[in-house]
Amino acid sequence: MAAIEWGFSINRPRVIDVDRNNLRKSDEILLEMPELQSCIGCGACTASCTAGNLTNFNFRKVHTLVRRGEYQGAYEEMNKCMLCGKCRLLCPRGINTRGVVMLIKRKLGDF
């Protein structure tokens, strides 16, 4: 299937199919960083994001998708982060955001 890379995909389903997604990596990530579950999606991280100011990088969205088992492209997205740490200063839930970036990259590096 993946032998030919078209550069775009027309039939990638829009629905997040949690039944079909393999949640193993997501579970591993949450096991190491349970506090990530406490995200209430306020978006303060993304609003302040130094990288997000210059690109379409959206930390909140990427880690939320990863938690739903949508790993495709997450590693590449997380690589846009500069690890500057602004988001960690803002997160009202006290999530170790820089640790989350490193963790997701480590777990999904081979995707």
Add this chain to the structure above:
Amino acid sequence: MTMNFFAPFCIPFMVGAVVMAVALVVKYARWIYELPRADKKLMLHGIFTRRSLEAIWEVFRESLLHRRIFKVNPLLGYMHMSLAFGWFLLILTGWIEVVAYLGFTYVPLQGHVFFKYFATGLEEHKPVFNFLMDFFLLMVLSGVFLAWCKRLYSKAMGMRRTTRHVLGDRIALSALWFVFPLRLAAESLTCAIYGGGGFLTGSIGSWLSAHVGGAVLEALYEPSWWLYSISLGVFFVALPFSRYMHIFTEIPLIFLRRYGLHPREKESSFDNFEIQACSRCGICIDPCQLQSVLGINDVQSVYFLRDRRYKMLTLSVANDCLMCGRCETKCPVGINLNSLRQNSRDTMRNIPDESRYGYLASVDRSEGEGRVGYFAGCMTLLTPRTLSAMERIFEAAGEDVWWADRNGGVCCGRPLKLSGETDSAKKMMRYNKELFYKHNITTLVTSCPICLRVFKEEYALRGIEVLHHSEYILRLMRQGRLKVKADGGKFTYHDPCELGRGSGIYDEPRAVIEAVGELLEAEHSRENSFCCGASLANTVINDAQQLKIARSMAAEFAQTGADTVVTSCPLCKKTVTRGTTMPVKDLSEVVAEHLA
């Protein structure tokens, strides 16, 4: 007079000595061979200069006398000195003794070491040597006694905690503990049978001969020398593979360091010298706030170096460090603990993809025009009081300023580097460097000590002077361009790790504070100041743990009687604010409030 210098009991010692010698030669030769080209060059250029002489003096001071340990903890210093210098004097005096008795003839190694055994047939005795040898033996024994006490009860030595050792260390340690008591036993037994000896071995010997039967003494005589030899042999075999490797390794390290070698951002062969020069004394454990506040007991530098040496370093140990540098200032061997940890992280990082940060090209959101550039830093954008204070200060001084990142900029790269992503960090550094050159600035002022450090250490900004805002403000004040008025305000100051221990800037912020009010020092300040806990170097501890550190360190500020805590780092400011109910201000705010 001819003497036989061999007895079967010498074999364990001889085997041990040979194994140790071979291991040491192989190790050092390989490390030096594998040094990066540049390091080899530095070495060659340094050997025949006075740096070598300085190194010899330092070896005497540090490897034998342990001056730096004395400074940190006198009792611990005495323990190390009595063991190292005492043993050294025993060996040296022993050699002189042999020469004094026999003249300059060849005596094999075991002949020197077990001279008392072989020299029982001597007609004359030289009491001076008997006294000196016994005196130095007593000195070493006192050190061994203290070492026992330290193991049993580390608080007696002024240490809250001592190192937990691996098996190899325990074997070597036990052997070392027995070497000198066994030497005392063997020599005393010899004196009991053959007479002679000084105030220690001689006295014990005569007591033994008076109270113990001759047959018993004869029966114990040979075994005591066997045991002494075995303990020496075991210790020597274990030495190159245990922490006792530091005894020898500190010597080449001191020389190489004098030649200008240091750990680099990538692991290199030189690191071996630093890693194996660690004696695992555990002095780094007590200053560590992860230990004292959070009770984390397995990540301190001593454990990090141990794990790295035995190739069992895990990511969680490497990453769980504030890199505050408190342990580094206390390390008696002067090991570059932060650099080593950083280059370990480098080897554990993900392979960066080449297209990473491609989006940086052509971004320029700077504004204003001037020879002085101001780089707020990402975090400073979250402390706008600092920003507006700097604006007022620039205005008061009549400075034209180019604002590099007020509307959002690119990170300085240090956070990435601290996380081990050394190569990716370079991309940001290159971007910012080009931006600075493009706008023709001659001075670069930053409010963030994290940025400051990387600008100074890595950017190599030729033609641009890099200043922290505390330095810059003080300069303006001294030049008379910035007038401030003092009021009765009482301030205390928190040294940010990256500014103080990291960049050596302690006096400038203090001078600025003293110009506007009274400065009351907290109990731990300057080199000893605590980390606020939010260090970017640590991606392991969670928010609650950061808060706990912040609260524990901020407790000292209330005791100073000051009204306001001043710091000069946006990250510290944010964190200290969480830990105290006192108002926390950036240095620039305090200055802006006191403009005349």
Add this chain to the structure above:
Amino acid sequence: MERVIVIGGGIAGMKTALDLNRRGIGVTIIEKENRLGGKVLGWHRLFPTFTPANEVVDTLKAEVASSEIDVRLGTCATALTEHSVTLSDGTVLDCDAVVLCSGFTLFDARIKEEYGYGIYDNVITSADLEEMFNQGRVGLKNGGRPRRIAFLHCVGSRDEKVCQRHCSKVCCVTGVKQAIEMKKLFPEADVFNFYMDIRMFGPGYEELYREAQQSYNIHFIRGRISEASPTIEGRLQIKAEDTLTGRPLKISVDMLVLLIGMRSNDDNASLAESAGLQLAQSGFMAPRDLFLSNVRSNRDGIFYAGTVTAPKSIGEVLNEGAAVADAVTEYLS
């Protein structure tokens, strides 16, 4: 005659004192300010009905004035037991029971430095806005009329970074109420409420929320503001993520109103220590339980009413005043 000391002369304290007094129990109110009324004195109109706040406070004050309640102003309690209260001047008052109605402290918005309170002119708090309403001088610092107003919910509430984990409960509806009031005052202005969650827990609140959206065209944006910074034209630029579209959002406004939360009083800890009382993790006083003994402390003879135990709306506070009077009467008999 039995005597009960009520610490705090806000609406909780006054309601408690009145209900006890009505049952023939002697009451002393200790109030640290020089007037009765507490925080509600600073409010203009009350959600969700826009009832003038002074209707509530003045009624209670008048009733207290015409009763035999002993009122001591300008002094506060520094320590207490079930039989005595020590005042700041050192006097010790004896009593048969104590009701702690010392309320809450408003969150100091300067701590959230990134929002610019105390730095930029037109960043104000919800309490400041109520005061402006009361003084009839609502507007920009330079006297101008705001064309765009932003409200930010959850300032100093649900925020680990300022060590305030709890929800302050009333800010959501206050934000909706104030947005409507601003829209009424400045019909030409656009009003934006930035929120994380909108919690409309009380009667009429949800209706008010819907009214704000439908009748007043107030924009609700789901995202927490990360920073506010000044623009060249003297406005404020605020940054947030519009989390419902997943994109960063920038907007220039003339006025930013921070809906500050309720936090526990700093002296709760020392009072609790003096009397052996239990504190909740949030620093508020912990009642014996949250159901049948929610106005009783863990010590017999010491009672609670109002926001000393948690953030509450005015209606709830008044109910607790009545409930605690009942509990104290039962205890004294």
